[in-house]
Amino acid sequence: MIVMKFGGTSVQDAKAIDCAAAIVRKRLHERPVVVVSALAKITDQLLAMAAAASAGNREKALELSRAARERHYNTASDLLGTHAFEQIAPELEADFNGLDELLRGVVAVGELTLRTTDSIAGFGERVSSKIAAAAFSQRGIESAHVDSRRCVVTDETFGKAVPHFEDTDARLSEVIRPLLDRGRVPVMGGFIGATRDGISTTLGRGGSDFSAAIVGAGLNATRIEIWTDVDGMMTTDPNLCRQARRIKTISFEEAAELAYFGAKVLHPATLLPAIRKNIPVLILNSRNAGCEGTRITASSPKSRNVFMAIAAKKRITVIDVVATRMLMAHGFLKSIFDVFAYHRCPVDMVSTSEVSVSVTVDSNESIAAIAADLAKLADVKYEGRKAIVCLVGENIRSTPGIAAKVFGAIGDVNIRMISQGASEINISFVIDESDVPIVVSRLHDVFFSEVDPEVFA
Numbered sequence: 021m022i023v024m025k026f027g028g029t030s031v032q033d034a035k036a037i038d039c040a041a042a043i044v045r046k047r048l049h050e051r052p053v054v055v056v057s058a059l060a061k062i063t064d065q066l067l068a069m070a071a072a073a074s075a076g077n078r079e080k081a082l083e084l085s086r087a088a089r090e091r092h093y094n095t096a097s098d099l100l101g102t103h104a105f106e107q108i109a110p111e112l113e114a115d116f117n118g119l120d121e122l123l124r125g126v127v128a129v130g131e132l133t134l135r136t137t138d139s140i141a142g143f144g145e146r147v148s149s150k151i152a153a154a155a156f157s158q159r160g161i162e163s164a165h166v167d168s169r170r171c172v173v174t175d176e177t178f179g180k181a182v183p184h185f186e187d188t189d190a191r192l193s194e195v196i197r198p199l200l201d202r203g204r205v206p207v208m209g210g211f212i213g214a215t216r217d218g219i220s221t222t223l224g225r226g227g228s229d230f231s232a233a234i235v236g237a238g239l240n241a242t243r244i245e246i247w248t249d250v251d252g253m254m255t256t257d258p259n260l261c262r263q264a265r266r267i268k269t270i271s272f273e274e275a276a277e278l279a280y281f282g283a284k285v286l287h288p289a290t291l292l293p294a295i296r297k298n299i300p301v302l303i304l305n306s307r308n309a310g311c312e313g314t315r316i317t318a319s320s321p322k323s324r325n326v327f328m329a330i331a332a333k334k335r336i337t338v339i340d341v342v343a344t345r346m347l348m349a350h351g352f353l354k355s356i357f358d359v360f361a362y363h364r365c366p367v368d369m370v371s372t373s374e375v376s377v378s379v380t381v382d383s384n385e386s387i388a389a390i391a392a393d394l395a396k397l398a399d400v401k402y403e404g405r406k407a408i409v410c411l412v413g414e415n416i417r418s419t420p421g422i423a424a425k426v427f428g429a430i431g432d433v434n435i436r437m438i439s440q441g442a443s444e445i446n447i448s449f450v451i452d453e454s455d456v457p458i459v460v461s462r463l464h465d466v467f468f469s470e471v472d473p474e475v476f477a
């Protein structure tokens with residue numbers, strides 16, 4: 021069997037869902053399980069409803085809900101026609117009434133718990149999956165809607181719940197297998213799960229890729245397809261460099277390094293359950309279904325190019341911590357990182373000397389407070405508008421002279437920090453945000469002017 025996951029833009033309206041049905045139809049012989057996101061932007065809107073309700077703004081919350089209701093009804097009736105729409109309308113109506121009830125409840129108690137937030141946030145996938153299942157059936161694909169909360173068992177970390185894999189795998193076998201055996205196409209919502217007590221949870225924003233991997237791993241899929249609105253992973257951002265090429269095949273390890281930079285295409289955590297089971301993940305474009313996309317596998321074929329991709333991440337702040345009196349002292353790094361931990365701020369790149377530490381973080385509101393706390397330990401300065409440029413490729417391991425070639429190509433650019441990670445498949449460095457276009461296009465010229473046709477399109 022295979023898993024086919026359709027992201028928000030691939031189910032955004034009747035036309036998109038119709039297109040998804042056509043894509044699924046071509047795969048019926050492979051016994052697909054379909055995982056869908058909420059219609060594009062709906063999760064954001066649901067969170068806006070929750071926020072309005074908790075701020076006591078009843079009118080706004082209900083108005084947003086009414087707009088979402090209308091969009092779902094329109095999508096469903098466009099897809100199904102009057103007769104079939106009338107069959108599922110009562111169920112959708114009950115769902116949306118339930119949502120409104122929840123929102124009124126939040127207004128009434130004047131409090132929004134994480135638990136309630138998850139019930140509201142996961143609503144989009146609950147209804148999108150019902151609509152998709154009905155649309156598929158109506159197009160002659162024998163499908164069965166499955167409430168993912170019956171299958172994906174998680175802990176109680178509302179907002180970013182962690183799956184209990186053993187329970188989940190057992191439930192998947194129990195619920196999904198019999199449907200597949202009867203020739204049905206199970207259609208389930210991504211992003212959502214439930215605790216052992218049946219309380220709704222979500223897996224974190226962008227979590228429906230993760231759902232696809234959980235389902236694929238649990239059912240030992242031969243392949244997981246992530247249908248989105250781009251042709252796959254690229255050698256670099258095509259907006260930065262028009263020569264960007266599609267990557268045909270990449271290793272899990274390389275894709276994971278890039279995921280932090282290209283989270284728009286792929287949620288990093290997606291890969292984990294699939295890696296464990298050695299299941300290939302394909303990124304495919306539902307608007308260009310003929311394109312073969314990007315195939316992510318445990319080990320990629322050896323490329324003649326050193327790098328697979330050049331990624332750049334903007335909105336980075338570099339924080340420098342200098343403490344001469346710490347020379348030869350121990351515990352210095354720990355006390356610094358404790359500050360970041362206390363502020364729940366992830367640190368990305370780190371470089372150290374005997375008396376100083378530089379770290380990068382995504383620019384965020386708590387940096388001033390972090391700096392103030394660090395200033396109790398040492399001298400601190402910080403600077404925003406930086407970018408991390410990252411070159412990824414397993415061939416770095418076996419190719420001498422790479423750093424010289426990289427930095428030689430951009431010898432006139434000011435480089436603020438350099439790091440070559442323990443994974444040995446990534447060279448990263450920090451520059452001014454404004455230097456990103458020139459740096460990326462020069463490096464792309466050097467490393468991708470000729471490409472291995474087995475690996476790049």
Ligand code: ASP
Nearest residue numbers: 057063211225226227228
């Ligand atoms: N709908 C959810 C979100 O927007 C999950 C997903 O689409 O992956 O975060």
Ligand code: MG
Nearest residue numbers: 027028226229
């Ligand atoms: Mg997504």
